[in-house]
Amino acid sequence: MARVVVDVMLKPEILDPQGQAVANALPRLGVNDVTSVRIGRRIEIEFAGEPDLDRAREIADKLLANPVIEDFAVHVDAAGTVKPASDSQESQPAEAPA
C-alpha cells in the first residue's frame, strides 16, 4: 500500500497546553519519570499509485502544517503503522467485533 505519513508538531517554542495537561496528569497514574509530553498530528495519506514523498511534502507545506507555528516531517509508512486492535499487540484487545 502506498501510504505516506506526515507528522506535524508545534514548534518547540510554542506552548502546548494539551501536552502539558497530559504531563500533569501522569503522576496520578503513578508515572513520575516523564519530563515532557508534546502532542501533534499524524496524517496518513494513501496515494493511488506510488507513494510520492515530494507530493506529500508539498501538501504538508501548503496545507497540513502552518509554518508559522509548526514543523513537519514526511516518511513512507513502515513499522509504526497503527493497526486495528485485533491484529496489533500494542493496542488493547477489543472484545466487540468491528
Next chain:
Amino acid sequence: MARVVVDVMLKPEILDPQGQAVANALPRLGVNDVTSVRIGRRIEIEFAGEPDLDRAREIADKLLANPVIEDFAVHVDAAGTVKPASDSQESQPAEAPA
C-alpha cells in the same frame, strides 16, 4: 534522548471527518492521486531515564487513546523525528523567525 512516540489513530471503521475534509480540499491544490487521508495524533513522550515502552503503552491505553474509537502504536523515536525547521530539510523554513 529517551523519547517514545505514541501514534493514535481512529479505528478504521470510525468516521474521520477531519481526514475527509482534507482529502476533499486536495484537488483544489492540484492533487488528484490521493485516495484517502486519515488524521490522528502523534504524542512525543520524553522519559528522564531510559525510554520505557511498557510504560508508554500503559499511558497510551489509559490516557492518550480512547479505546472505544482509537487504536495506538508505540515506538522509540528514530528517524521520523520532527525537528525545528532550521535543522530539518523536510520542513519548510519558517517565514517568521523563531
Next chain:
Amino acid sequence: MSARIGVVTFPGSLDDGDAARAVRIAGGDAVGLWHADADLHGVDAVVLPGGFSYGDYLRGGAIARFAPVMETIAAAARGGLPVLGICNGFQILCEAHILPGALIRNQHMHFRARDQRLRIEAVQPVWTNAFNDSQEVVIPIKHGEGRYVADERTLDELEANGQVIARYLGGNPNGAQRDIAAISNAAGNVVGIMPHPEHAVDALTGPSTDGLGFFTSMLKFLAGAPGLAGSGGAGGSGRPAGAASTAPADQGAS
C-alpha cells in the same frame, strides 16, 4: 448609493447572516459572496465572517484559504481593499499570510464564549475611526482557537506600527500573546479580530452596541475615499441582482 460590502459564505460559515445584518444596521448594502465564485462583484469592502469554514477540521481557516474567492480577496487586500476578518475570518487571513502570526488552540483548551471587555488600541482610518483613543468596549468572544501567537519580533513590530487594534481587558480569555484581540496589516486596510463585533450591534440581542463602530468606521472611510469605493474588487463585472444571492436566505431565522 450606499457602499456595497461583501460578506463571504464558505461552507461552514455561521455568522455570515449576522455580519450582513451588522452591515445593514450600519447603513451599508450587504452583498453575499460565495466561496466558489472568484468574482467580488465590485464590492467596496469585504467581511470574512465567523464560523467553521470547511469544518475547521485541520486548523481554523487552513482550508478556506484555498477557496477561489480567497485568491481574489488576497490580491485585492494587497491592493488596498478594506477587509475585516472576524474570528474564523481572522484565522483565514493568518493562514493566507495576509496577516502575520497564527491563532492556535486556547490555552485552557476549551471553547469559550463570553462578553469580553476590550480596549481599542489603535484608532485608524479604515476600521476604527468611530472609536475614541483607548476606548473600552464590550464585545462577545466565542472560539476554541483564538490564542494569537507570533514571534517576538513580529509582536514588537505590530506594537511599534500601531497594528495592535484591540486588546483583551479583565482577563485574557485564551492565552493570546500580549493580550492581543485584533491586529491589522501594515497598511491598515486589513483587520483581523477574534471577538465578534457583529454580535454587538443591537441592545436586544447583544451585550452592547459597541461592535457597530467597526462597520460605521468602514462606511465613513469609504464615504471619504471615493476613489476607493467601487474599485476595490478585482474584475467588478456582473453584479448579482440582490444582496446575499448565493447565501441561502431563510425568512424564519433572520
Next chain:
Amino acid sequence: MTTQPEVADVVVDEFDGGPDTVQRAAATPEELQPYAELGLRDDEYERIREVLGRRPTQSELAMYSIMWSEHCSYKSSKVHLRQFGEKAPPSDRLLAGIGENAGVIQISDDLAVTFKVESHNHPSYVEPYQGAATGVGGIVRDILAMGARPVAVMDPLRFGAADHEDTARVLPGVVGGIGGYGNSLGLPNIGGEVVFDPCYQGNPLVNALCIGVLPVDRLQNKAAAGPGNIVVLMGAKTGRDGIGGVSVLASATFDSESDQRRPSVQVGDPFMEKLLIEACLELYDERRVVGIQDLGGAGLTCALTETAAAAGTGMTVELDRVPLREPSMAAHEILASESQERMLLIVEPDQLEAVLKTAARWGVLATAIGEVTPPGPDGLPGRLTISWQGHTVVDVPPGSLADDGPVYARPMREPADLILLQADRAETLPRPSTPDALRETVLRMIGSPNLCDKTWVTEQYDRYVLGNTVLAQPEDAGVIRVDERTGLGVALSVDGNGRFARLDPYTGAKLALAEAYRNVAVTGAKPLAVTNCLNFGSPEDPAVMWQFAEAVRGLADGCAALGIPVTGGNVSFYNQTGAAAIHPTPVVGVLGVLDDVAQRVPMGFPKPANPDGDIIFLLGETRLELSGSEWAWVTHEHLGGVPPKVDLAGEKALADLLTEAARVGHLTAAHDLSDGGLAQVLVEACLRRGVGARIKLPEEFATGSMPFVFLFSESAGRAMVSVPHGQEKAFTALCTEHGVPWTALGVTDESGGQLEVRDQFTIGLDELREAHSATLPRLFGA
C-alpha cells in the same frame, strides 16, 4: 434482557457465497436463527414468521429486531403515552403532533415553530463527547425533517455526584460534545440543566432539545407518496457506525461488562450536518421534495419502513447503490447502520436532477437508491423489497415494522419502599434558627453543585450565533426572536426534578411541567405547548413501570389542566445499573410565545432608573415544604417525605398575571422560584447585574427557624418580581385581580453592593459571587 450482542456479532450474512435471500428463507423454514440474542422473544419471533409466512431472512431479522426494540417500538410505553393525545386540550395551532418527527405549532399567520427533546444517555456514558455530539445532531435532523430551519438548542443534563471521579470523565466530554456539535452547526444554545445526583452515576442523562422555525406552507411530512417517485439518500456515506447501537446502547441495561464490550459508537460530523441543513432548506424552498425523513436510530431500516408505511405505498430499494464508507459491509449492516448526517428524500422523477444538483452545490452526496411502488390490490399497503447483489433479501409489509410492533401492558407495582420513604419527612430535620447559621446556609447552598453558577458549562456554548438570541442562560428561559420585522418570538424552558418524582412520580411530573411553564411565563411569554423526555429505569421492573405510568398520568393531567398539549417527546428506559434504577426523571420542555421580544422580562435586577430602587415582590404562597429540597440533600443527604403541593390553577393565574404585567410594563425583572427557594433567587437576581437588595421578612416568618423556611422552602407556584416605583399600586391591583397572593419584600439597591435580609444577615455581592461561582472550576478545572 440484559446485555445483547451486537447485530454484527450474531448474524452471518453469507450462505454458500451469497446472502440469505427471501427465496432461501422460504426453502429453509427450519433453519435456526439467533433471534433471542438479538433481543426478540419467542412469541415475537413467531409473530414475524406469521407476518411473513416464512422465516425472516437474516436482513429481515435484523430489521425486526431493531424496529421492535423498546427504543424504536415504544412497546412498553405506548399504552401509557396515549393519554397525551386523549387528554390534550383541543388546539387549532397544532399543525403536527405526536407521531411526527416533532410537533409543529403555528405562532402567526405565516410562521410555525417545531421543537422536541430527545435522549442520548447510554452512548454518552460510553463515549461522552461523541455520544452527546450525535445526540445534538440527531434531534436537529428531526427538526429539519419537519421543514424547519433549526434555530436553537438546549441541553438538560444529569450526572453522578459532582465529586465522583467518573463525573470528571463524563461531564467535560458531554459538555464538549454538545458545544462542539452545536457551535459548529451555528445553533445558539439558549438553556438547559446541569444536575448532579448519585443515582445518575453510571447512567448520566444527556437530553437534547432543538427548536426550528418554518413558514407554515413549508411544512414537510415523511410519507413516501406517489408510486414511481424516487427514493434518494442524501448526506454522509454509510459506515459501520453504531451497528446494533439501538438495541445495545439504547435498550440494554448497563452492567459491569459494558466497559469491556466497547460497542461501536457513532461519530458526528457537524460540518456535514450544516451542509445537509442548507441543502434541505434550499430543496424545501424550491418545492423539490414530496416527503422527507431523517435517519437516526435504526438508520435506513427505520427511514424506509416509516416513509412507506406512512403513505401505505410500497418501495423497492437497491442496497448496492448506497454509498459505503467501508465496501465490505453486509446487507444487514447497511440496513442497521446509524451513520450520522443522512436524510431520506422522496422526489418526483422529473425533480431528481435538480435535487442532485442542489446537493452537489452544497457538497453533499445524494444518490437515488430506490423507487416508490403502488399499494397492493384491495387497498392493502404495498411491500418493501430490498435487493442486494442481485438477490431479494427483504420483502416485508413496511407497516409490520414501523407501526405494528409488539405492545405490552407491563406489570406495575408501587415501589415497596415508597411508604416508608414518604413517611421520612424532611420537615422534621433540624433547621438553622440563628442569623449566623442562616448566613452560613445561604453561602453553602449557593455554592452547592446543583445551585452553583453553571458558567463553566455554558461558557462552552455559543449563544449569539444567528443574532436572534434575546435571552439565554442563566435566564429562566431562552428567548429567540423569530421574526425580525414584527419582533415575534418564542420562549423555551426545560425542567425536571428526579427527587420529587422519586417521592411521588405523579406529582413530580406535574411539578416539572409547572416549573417549565413558570419559567416561560416569567419572561412575559404565553405558554403554548409541551415536549418531554421520560428517563426511567427498566420497564421490566414493575416498580419502574409504576413510576413511569404515574409520571405520564401526571404530565397528561397537568397539561390538560394548563390547557397546553404535549406535542412530542421521547422515552428512555433501562437507565439502570444492576438492580438500581435512576430516579424517575421526566424532563419537560415548555414553549411560549412573545408577540414582541422587546417586552421580555429578564431575571436579574436592573440598574434602577429611580435612585430609591425598584420594589421587590414575592408572588404566590410560601409553605413549610422541605421534603425533596436541595437543602435537605445538601445539608443532610436526606431524601424523603412528599414533594411540594402543586396547584395548577394557581400556576395558571400566576402565568396570566406575569404575561399581563410584562405587557403593560410593570416588571423590571422576574425570576421563578424552584430549587433552593427564595434565597437562591435573590442571590441570582442580585448577581446578574451586580445590583443589591434590602429585604424584610414578613411577620409570620420573622422568628425562630421561620426565616429559614421563608428563604429555603421549595413551594411551587411562586415568582419574585421587581416593579418600578410608582407602579406598585397598579401592579398589586393586577395581582388581586388575578387572585395571586403577593408579599412586598423590599427594594433593590444598586449602591449598597450587598444583599441585606433585615435582622438576619448582610452579605456583600463579592462574597456571594465567590461562593456561587467557584464550585465548578474547582471540580473540573479553570
